[in-house]
Amino acid sequence: MKTTEAAFPIEAVREQFPALQRTYHGKNVAYFDGPGGSQVVKTAIQAIAGYMERGGANLHGSFPTSWETEEIIANAKGAVADFLNVGVNExxxxxxxxxxxxxxANALGKQFNEGDEIVVTEMDHRANVDPWLLMAKDRGLNVRWIKVDTDSLVLDLSDLHEVINEKTKIVAVGLASNAVGTIVDIEPIVKRAKEVGAIFAADAVHAAPHVPLDREKQGIDILLCSAYKFFGPHIGIAAIRESIFKDLEPYKLVPAPSYYPDKLETGTQNHEGIAGIEPAIDFFASFGEGKTRRERILSGLETIEAYENRLAKRLREGLRAIEGVTLFEAAADMPKTPTIAFQIEGQDPAEVCKIMAEEHSIFIAAGHFYASTLADRLDINKTGGWIRAGLAPYNTEEEVDRLIAAVAAL
Known part of the structure; x- marks a missing residue:
């Protein structure tokens, strides 16, 4: 069902997350660690347990549990296809x-030659940096960086035509910063990549719970995300454009399938985890309207984000009003996920998080969150990194106010 911002059904949402029943030191836990991994929706938990209770099996068997496993995988890929606007076989x-x-990265590297170039950014989680750097080192490729403007906390595209040039083969960019929440304007980067014939690889792990994803509209060639960031199990997801996927040669066992997408799925997959993907995606659709699941997903995301952004505004304003608190965020007119990074003057971030847990039953995290290049550029690693609070649709105004009051008490 479609809901308005004012009528967001927070109590009904919270009932769908069993983890919210947890208490710590006699208080209900407030989870603000969603950017590191969200809590899991009940329907996904039930699907995972149900698969295991009915009996699991490997693929290509001549018996029902094997057929059911294949059907679960197919349904999960259908849901992902609707979520990302890609083909099921991608x-x-x-x-x-x-x-x-x-x-x-290792598979694509086989297609490149010494002296070719790849492009990564200073904003990204290292999962969308180091795999490409390692491949470049092995293949003799040169690496160029899209720098971050440390004042505005957005990517500096002033020299984009020099960074992405005729030698560029791969451009890898995160759609949103998992550390400071900046949503990246990828349109000019994708446009330049296409001008020189480069492949555009996007890390959507942090963006997926907050930003509508559309591989076709956004011009992305390789799109990666993880279900555990959007209320599902720990499963990685790759959507690779068919024209690229068909020529990809991943390392695999000799008897394993040589056709896509199976050739990238080495070994026996986490079938019970895969069973939880479709329910996690259907959670978004449950908030939306439309004739197709794709339409309902997009509509549902819009509803969820209106609620999350309202909470984020409340949290940012509350923290900003506290003396000694410094927020690391892009300008107010820049789109951001509901992820807030901050420091407290004279306080070690890890110690702050311990106090939040032990005295207030608030779960937040500290560190560089693998966005270590950005942390180095901002010179915050010397002081323990950021304190990061991320909002999800199961968070409440009361929890936000608890966090603000707890920080003020320091």
Whole structure:
């Protein structure tokens, strides 16, 4: 059902997340660690348990549990196809986004020659940097960086035509910063990549719960995300454009399938985890309207984001009003996920997180969150990194106010 911002059914939403029943030191836990991994919706948990209770099996068997496993995988890929606007045969699953990216980078590297170039950014999680750097080192490729403007916390595209040039083969960019929440304007980067015939690879792990994803509209060639960031299990997801996927040669066992997408899915997959993907995606659709699941997903995301952004505004304003608190964020007119990074003067971030847990039952995290290049550029690693609070549709105004009051008490 479609809901307005004012009528967001927060109590009904919270009932769908069993983890919210947890208490710590006698208080209900407030989860603000969603950017590191969201809580899992009940329907996904039930699907995972149900698969295991009915009896699991490997693929290509001549018996019902094998057929059911194949059907679950097909249904999950159908849901991902609707979520990302890709073809079902372009979807592959893996242990996580990092593992899939390493495999894809190694496979693509076979097509490149010494002296070719790749482009990565200073904003990204290292999972969308190091796999490409390792491949470049192995193949003798040169690396260029899209720098971050440390004042505005957006990518500096002033020299984009020099960074992405006729030698560029891969451009890897995150759609949103998992550290400071900046949503990246990829349109000019994609346009330039296409001008020189480069492949555009997008890390959507942090963006997926917050930003509508459309491979076709956004011009992305390789799109990666992880279900555990959007209320599902720990499963990595890759959607690779068919024209690229068909020529990809991943490392695999000799008897394993040589056709896509199976050739990227090395070994026996996490079938029970895959069973939880479709329910996690259907959670978004449950908030929306439309004739197709794709339409309902987009509509549902819009509803969820209106609610999350309202909470984020409340949290940012509350933290900003506290003396000694510094927020790391792009300008107010720049789109951001509901992820807030901050520091407190004179306080070690890890110690702050311990106090939040032990005294207030608030779960937040500290560190560089693998966005270590950005952390180095901002010179915050010397002081323990950021404190990061991320909002999800199961968070409440009361929890936001609890966090603000707890920070003020420091």
């Amino acid at each position: 979807v592959a699953f893996g242990a996580n986004m990092t593992t899939l990216t390493i495999a894809i």
